[in-house]
Amino acid sequence: MKNILVTGAAGFIGSNFVRRALKLKSDWRIVALDALTYAGNLENLKGLKESYKERYAFVKIDIRDKNGVFNLFKQEDFDGVIHFAAESHVDRSILGPLQFVETNVLGTVNLLEGARKFFKNEECRFLHISTDEVYGALGDKGAFTEETKIDPSSPYSASKAASDLFVLSYFKTYRLNCVITRCCNNYGPYQFPEKLIPFMIKRAIDGEPLPVYGDGRNVRDWIFVDDHNDGTILAFEKGNKGEIYNLGARCEKRNIDLVKLLIEKLKVFLKDRKGFKEPEIAFVKDRPGHDFRYAMDPSKAERELGFKPKVSFEEGIDLTVKWYIENEGWWRRIISGEYLEYIEKQYAKR
């Protein structure tokens, strides 16, 4: 049995990952770590202990706490780390960058130090989950490859780029067995409702206008969360040491087109719901430093890892919209006072 530490396990991608990996990898035991910030929710991991027993454990540790991280490494004798934990929301990083430096940079270095000091041999792997946002923005043409220069625009992407550089330095300096994946925008179940897709679904269900930044022509590249997580498992198992792999599903959408598609889907799924009205779009002042376009070239992962996303956008969006409609209690419960205060700050003056 391999003992794997998964950080950020109660967040959106991390919780989907833990569920999927426990199902697919019967020789893995997963220690799921999370600090349970506003974005982490134990409900996302519900039932796993009952289903998987000794193969699953949860620990509440903040990766900014070096001693907490080191003690865990001492106790657990990990065979590998898959590192999702991060402050992940660009708008929040614009309101307060420091926390992003503390968790995304310092927290990552604490984990790297834990791995460097306590991994038992050089086969133990450290997989760092990063993002297309480290590459900055594209114009109308082209796509990011692993050779594209990093050129982050927001405090979020700058903190992720900094953490990527630390990971690479641990490979170069200490020969730590590191791999980095950089993925495009994920969507699917359990995503915190501040992110575009669940945010729009929530507002539409509540009869509120759908705020779209600028003129809505910004382009994002989308992947269903399970496809990202399958790529994560492949990179963990087959990636070459010290390498970066871009993950994406070649699925670019303009924000405005995505919002219009969501409206179409909601109209179909909610046609019988009493009081449901077609939502209106409200264009709001653009985000400062808003990158125009992201597009990932995943050729290297396809070629070297056999990575191949399976879920089409149409299918993934259907699944996702239905999930948020069927799990209204889940997102209503996590919309706390803190979240409402943040939304007020973010959109009040736009």
Ligand SMILES: NC(=O)c1ccc[n+]([C@@H]2O[C@H](COP(=O)([O-])OP(=O)(O)OC[C@H]3O[C@@H](n4cnc5c(N)ncnc54)[C@H](O)[C@@H]3O)[C@@H](O)[C@H]2O)c1
């Ligand atoms: N969501 C995307 O579209 C996307 C795309 C590419 C890469 N990524 C990367 O994937 C990872 C996961 O993203 P997500 O969307 O699931 O984010 P998320 O915000 O939903 O989850 C992050 C998790 O990390 C935990 N966390 C935050 N600070 C912590 C700390 N100091 N110690 C321990 N745990 C802490 C939170 O409690 C939460 O459970 C991040 O590293 C992000 O940069 C996300």
